Amino acid sequence: MFSFKRKSTQRGSLALPLTRERRVDARGFSRWAWLAPSMVVLAVLLVTARLGSYPQYVASLVISAMLTGTGLTLLVGYARCISLATGAVLALGAYGSVLLITAAGVPLLPAMLGGALLAGLGGFVLGVPAVRFRGHNLAMITLVFQSVVIILIRESTGLTGGAGGLTVPAPSIAGISLSGDLAYLVFTAVVVALVLVLPMALLLGRFGRNLRAVSGNEVAAQAFGISVPHHLVAAFVCSSLIIGLSGALQAPVFRVIDPDTFGINTSISTLAYPIVGGMGSAWGGLAGGAVMRALPEVLRGLADYLELFFASLVLVTVLFFPGGIAGQLFRLRHRHGGQVTRESVPSAASPVARPAAGKALPDTAGIALSIDGVGKQYGALKAVDDVSFQVREGEIRGLMGPNGAGKTTLFNIVSGFVEGDRGAIRLHGETLPSGSPVTRMSHGLTRTFQHVAVFGEISVYDNVAIGLGGNGIAPVLLGSLLDPFPGGDARRERARIMAALDSVGLAHLARAKARQLSLGDQRRLEIARAIVSRPRLLLLDEPVSGVSEEETGQLGLLLRRINREQGITMLLVEHNIGFLAGMSDHITVMAAGRVVCEGEPASVIDDPAVQEVYFGKAGDA
Amino acid sequence: MTELALVLLGGLNFGAIYALAALGIVLIHKATKTVNFAHGAFVLIGALGAYIVQVQLSWSAWLAYLLVPPAVGALAALIELVLLRPLRRADAFSVVIATVFLGIALSEGVRLIYNAELLTVPSPFQGAPFLIGPVILTREVLWTVAGSLLIGIGTTLAFRRARVARGMRAMAANHRGAQLCGYSVDRTYALAWFLGGALAGVAGVFAAPAKGISPDLPIAVIAAAFVAAVVGGFDSLKGAVAGGLLLGVVETLAAAYGDSALKNAISFMLLFVVMLYRPEGLFPEVKTRHV
Amino acid sequence: MKLYRLIQVVLLLSLLGAGSASAQQGVTEDTILIGALGPLTGGTAFIGAPGRDGMQLAVDALNEQGGINGRKLELRFEAALTPAESVAAAKKLVEQDKVFVLVLASGSTGAAAAADYVRSVGVPTYNIFGATPVIREPFADNVFHGAITDPRTSAAALIERLTRDGDPERIGLLAGSYAFPQANLSVIRPMLEERGFDVTVETFDQNAKDFTAQLVSFLRADVDAVLVLGSFAEAGFAIKQAGQVGLGGVHWVVDGSAVNNAIVPIIGNADGILGYYNAPFYPGQDAEPMERYLALWRAAYGEPPQGRPNIYDLTGYGSVYVLAHAIDKADDDLTWENLIASWERVEGALPSDFGGYDVVFPESFSATDHQGNDHLGTAVIQDGVWTVLP
Structure with a gap:
């Protein structure tokens, strides 16, 4: 069980690395680190x-x-x-x-x-x-x-x-x-x-x-x-x-x-x-x-050779000591190299967060995401051609289709990375501005990426902290300067971050660098980062691609649990049809930029139109 | 008219050397996705090679053109092998930083061995100049412009046709795909650095009579060659050649009809304008869509 | 400004106290420690390194003869390129190594920054390469200048060279945009205009190699003579390209210290180009002292590379002999005060007075004139080599 207590004497608990050193926060810095250089x-x-x-x-x-x-x-x-x-x-x-x-x-x-x-x-x-x-x-x-x-x-x-x-x-x-x-x-x-x-x-x-x-x-x-x-x-x-x-x-x-x-x-x-x-x-x-x-x-004795010496010093640093002087000094303090792995499954009693508190949701009759007549054309190619469908609040919606069906383009339009030519995207009735990924978070929409996109050089904790939002430049600069003082948001945020990490089973690795995690754990970290802000809609872009079969099963369970416990609506793109069918409440099938079929997993997979998209005409087989 | 022709000729004379230097940078970048900030030092070593062959050994100038480029190429390939290969697994950033300081280390090495303000090399052509109407065309200028253009165009064509270049082009187009098709990354990288280094060597041999050999040569060359490469479209070989010539001419024109003190500033203005309004360069290799 | 003056006075007083306490630093029964600083890396290494080598040559020669009044000389040279490095080096030499005399073998800004410091400490200082007024003004009791003259003297010499073989009306001034040529330009331009010449000024960046634009401008102005203010390398490429743009029949005068014979290989046939030289002979010129000097140089450093020894080798060498004169004339009680006083009595100092070779002009000083050398040899290219006319 995660503990906020400063004077924790428990050893061997999940939260151990965080509570053992008193004045060190999860990022590994002493509270007074910012004063040290002046000293x-x-x-x-x-x-x-x-x-x-x-x-x-x-x-x-x-x-x-x-x-x-x-x-x-x-x-x-x-x-x-x-x-x-x-x-x-x-x-x-x-x-x-x-x-x-x-x-x-x-x-x-x-x-x-x-x-x-x-x-x-x-x-x-x-x-x-x-x-x-x-x-x-x-x-x-x-x-x-x-x-x-x-x-x-x-x-x-x-x-x-x-x-x-x-x-x-x-x-x-x-x-x-x-x-x-x-x-x-x-x-x-x-x-x-x-x-x-x-x-x-x-x-x-x-x-x-x-x-x-x-x-x-x-x-x-x-x-x-x-x-x-x-x-x-x-x-x-x-x-x-x-x-x-x-x-x-x-x-x-x-x-x-x-x-x-x-x-x-x-x-x-x-x-x-x-x-x-x-x-x-x-x-x-x-x-x-x-x-x-x-x-x-x-x-001074080197005189003529000084510049050569300096240039060589930089080369040697880049080649053999990429961490530089600071890297060498800190290595003496705590050495952990290579990949770290998850030792435990998520704790069964992870805290259940309330879904999207704060803003009162407008009454939109239980519709979370509404896609209306969205289209996108590249030259002569209609990547997405007049697509409309709706995702109900709290459901897991699967999105499938063969390569080139337009899933990814649609996904990118919803998440703002691609500007649609036509149509509108509404989240709980609110129209999302076209082509601005940066604003999506404030509308309660987060996503994961097909190719794992954790921030490798910062800690697992900080990865999730970024998922909390509030990343506008003004609050970030101001927050950086105010956080060292007691009484800020830092402690409340810390609780939420640890809860999110705990729910994906990574709490004990909070201080590790994200790049040290295994691929499966990086997937988990992405999920923790995406859910910590308690979004209204989570877009999952092939969340189990490249992950082992065993891990795939675990990730599936994890996502379902998050969906159930936190009530987060999910839109899921996945090539693994078995995984998709097992996860989704409903599935939407796209082909050639259009929606060809929609319904419950079993009926969709048996649908002749889907059979045709994936396996060619039934009669020809 | 005469005056304009003279200014253009002067611009082309230096533009041709920029073009050769830019060509090497582009070639290395195209095949290995590495921006080589040590290129100026390679050019310096090429020019020094010309000095060693022509002045110290008193051999024919033609031997300099023959011997120096492969020697500089071999040095470049060696550097790739020993220094940059271990970094390839790290990030591109470290490689760029490494080339910046490698360039300094090389130039300082040269300066330590030949501690002189300037070493000079005679031009291979000393005869009387040609007169085209009132315009004077010295044999040296003719050879620099025509010779480097020939080499530049030859390289561009070779890269398009020759077998050795196929691997490099494949790497440039799709790194992973090229590997899957059986092209060895190690061999391709070494080859790219060899050819890029050799081009720097040629540029150095051409530059030696026109610019002399001095400790400031690397930074002067690298700045101009980069501007030329960016103006040409960083991955375009013919763009590098055209960019180099254009830069030489624009610099000289601006200095002749504007203020000579602002000559350097003008080359940077050119760079700035191109980057802002045509970031893909003036002569891009293939039209790519920004996705 | 008043406050500034006040601070200066306070500072000076406090330093005077410090200065007199350590007046005999760097001197023992049998040694005298000489400190020097100059650039050994970077673009101006061709100034500092020859300066160091030239000084060492003279120090070794003097010590071989038993030193000066029984004291051997010891030279400590510190590398310094930028102003900050120069001040740091000067402080180290004066305050940590406790040298008796300081030689500034540095280009203009490095020497200028250090000069500001030595003025305040009072250490006897010999500026052997710096020309700019920043080093020379205001006049300081403890700062002496050697073979390199101030810009007014060299400007007058250059104008003399311009009018030596003819009567030019339109003069092109080709000046580098960096410190040394700009300082000269600011002196010589008004002098030329005052004399009624029609002056066209064009500038170029340091180490420029392409002068097409500037030469075309001179072509347009139809100049009779061009004066190049910059390094010899720059002048060389400018003169070479003049042929390429058809700027023929122009009288060329070149400023700067004739570093070596490099200009000739750049241009090929360059006979008749005029300039000045801060020494009586070029290295390699057919004269007995120079031959002996070169033999000495070779014995110490081996076969010289292209461009060495240069004027800075000669000046460095000669400056140690000037120091030898000053030290010799001072009482046996070597204090800064005594040294400065005896330095001001040095008359026609030549290396041969101490068994050296006279490859520099004699230097003389007085209480009001701390410029050792005012003479500039007329340099001309004859039969493909630079020669100083007798």
Whole structure:
């Protein structure tokens, strides 16, 4: 039995891994994890403050590199966008703040904030193309941004001093000079320690979780209400704000800022931060930034070979230690490799959730889904041709038909991934907007995928958490920042997530990464993710394809039980006719884009029209 | 008119080298779905090969064209074998990152061995230029443009016809299907990298007299070649050739009739416009529907 | 601005205290520690690496003769490319390694950032490669400049070369968009316009290889002479392409430090192109000191690659001898103060005074003039090689 009690002394219970460590939530992070990097920064300050002026100078560079790295973790490590524009973003922060001080007489701190905002604006400009481009194309766009910003700085000679650079005035706050190395180190460390809390909360919270979901599987992310463009733009903006601030902090250390300092070479060397530090880890960029910035000073003896050494270091990391520094450190703490498997069947007494609470359902005479005259044409091919049928509330409706019958297209129209040409889809009387998968969840519609689409890099728990909804960019960003404080929704959500996991028998694996699960368990996880929000309608796209026969039977039982206990209406597409017939209350048969037959499983399978679709004309056989 | 012809010729001269470099990137991407950011370093090594053959060994320039491309190709295949093959099982992202830093490692290696601002290689053609009316056409420019065009078109045709290319095309069309049809992924990948590397080698040999050999060559080449490849339609060989020539001409035209300081910016504008309005490129191989 | 000044004063006072306490750092009974910084990687490695090699050559030669006044020299060179790295390297050398003298063997911005720092610490500093005004102004007691002249001197020399063999009316200025050429452009352009020349300016990006557009513009303006502000490689490709666009009969003058003889293989027949050189001979030029110098270089580093040794090798070599003069003239009590004072008395310092080879111009300093060398040799391509005219 799952327990909410903090001081659980039960051992061997299902909920054991969750309750054993007190202050660790199901995602595996300590409650205070978001504060830890700031502590590290202050520790760096304490150690180096006792040393001479040269180590202090280097330490302020290292600390701002830690900030840059954390910004890059958001964008490169989590959102998996290769950015070659870091140099330009740093430049926006640095030039922005220095010009605010020299040309507008703004005091240091507001000027630095202004520089960060300018960089954030640059991040927005940079992020908008991310809505359309991915992979190497996006990398190219960032390279364009990098080059154009540097050319603009170079050519605006009157403002920026052009290629010759701009001398940075000695920093001071309220008349107190910060130009000594120790003074500036203290300033940098305090600012970075304070600011780091924000990106860490984002990384460890909902935003980081959703970014990793988006980079793992965009389609599945959309189906659960995560707007990919919004998240990517937000990632660019947040990351640029942070990196811009880092640029502003570095400027007084550099003494002279010039376009060369922020060139493409800077972009490439900073790209190494999150990689060497560890791509999948919230700590990656921080660790990588610290190491990559400190090493050149430590390894001064290497001189000529330094760049070769760094490039090789990145290659070795990618090849042999894909988890980077953070991966190596955390591996020492808890090692679990390979695939984890389910040890137990769902507990018999799993909590029964009430069906779709909240909104009062409009009276639609027990009809859950109504498909009216839906059509979709590709060129000359009518994939779906004037299809109409209705699914009653609480039933399991099977949808079958040979390849090319139009099942998948219809399925995609209902779930919003394909825009229908004609007709309407109504859920409990409400018309669903055409072709917008992101809004489906808010209408109480969730789905699973033919090819398992769990978010492999995040935990089983987080996969289900995404299924809870509330994935609009504003609540996600806000939630990330508020969740660390007590009294949020987190605890209530946690109960629902664990209940959903328990009902599919995965509660004890909540902290495992989803990719470590077996295929059958990934199917279960998909179901848990789809039912945790207590949807009105669950679309199941070939839920047992590729699964063993034994597992197929178990999944069938599981789905029936969920249907019975939680009253969730299901529309099920499946090629396994035996499974479909055993599961469904009613079956709709499609062929050549049209509905050819509908009824109870036994009668449908015996129907001559269906026989003809599947086996050719009865007489010809 | 004369002036325009001169500008166009100058643009073509550099466009031809962009085209060859872009061709190698596209070829590797087509067959292996890997974007090779180390391509610029391959071109640098090709140019260095020309220096070694022509200047250090004082052999004929033609030997450079003969020997250097297979050597660079072999290096590329070796890199695929040793470095990138283990990564293939991981994700495409890691491979791209690996090629970025591989490129840096290679260029730094070259710089460490030949620590000079610039190494120069004489052109294989030194004779008097041709005069077409008032337009001057030097033998070097003629050879660079005609030679690289010939190689570019030859590669495009070969990829369409030759047996060796069939596996690569099959991989490009359908990875899993190609495997089922008995094409070895390992062999196809190695072959693609060999050919891509060899094309980079040729580009390097052509580039050596026109651009010299300097540490900045890789980044300059890779940026231009990528723009050319994207403009051409990233998976189109003929697109890469056309994109390279177009880029060379547009850059030079813009610099001649606009502001020369904005030359680089203009190539990026071209890229931006193409990506926004024709993301499939100006010369796509096959018309594909976005589903 | 007042606040800024105040901070400067406070800072200066606090550092003065720190400075005098460690005045004799880097000097022992039998050694003197010299620190130097410059780029060893990246696009400007051709400046820092030769600088280091040239200095080491002179340090070894001096030590073989027993050093200076019984003290051997020790050179510690730190790699530094960007401004941040340069300041870090300078801090390390001065504060951690406690060098006695600091040599900035760095290009413009790196040296500029470090110069800002050394001004505030007061360590005797020798800027041997940096030309930009940011390093030279404001004047600092402890910063000296070597063979590379300031932009005004080189601008005057370039104008002299432009008008040397004729009377051009329309001049094309082809300038790189990066720091060094831009600094020169901002000085030379008004000087040319003041003299009534018709000036057409075209720019190019660093390491540009395609100059078609710029040359066509010069063709349109029908220029008589072109002055290239940039590296020799850039100038070489520009001159080569001038032939391809039919910009013939133009008088070419090339700025920048004549790095090596690379321009000739780029262009082929290039006789008559003029420039200046910051040393009396090119490496390879037929002169006795140069032959001996090259033999020394070969003995230390083997057969030189194309482009080496270059002006930075020569300058690095010569600068150590200038330091030797200053150290020699100072009292046995080597303090920063004494060294700066004796440096300001150095007159016509040449390597041969200490048994070296005179491949650099003599350098002289005074209390008000910290520029060691004001002389620029007239360089011209003759019979396919660069030669400095006597």
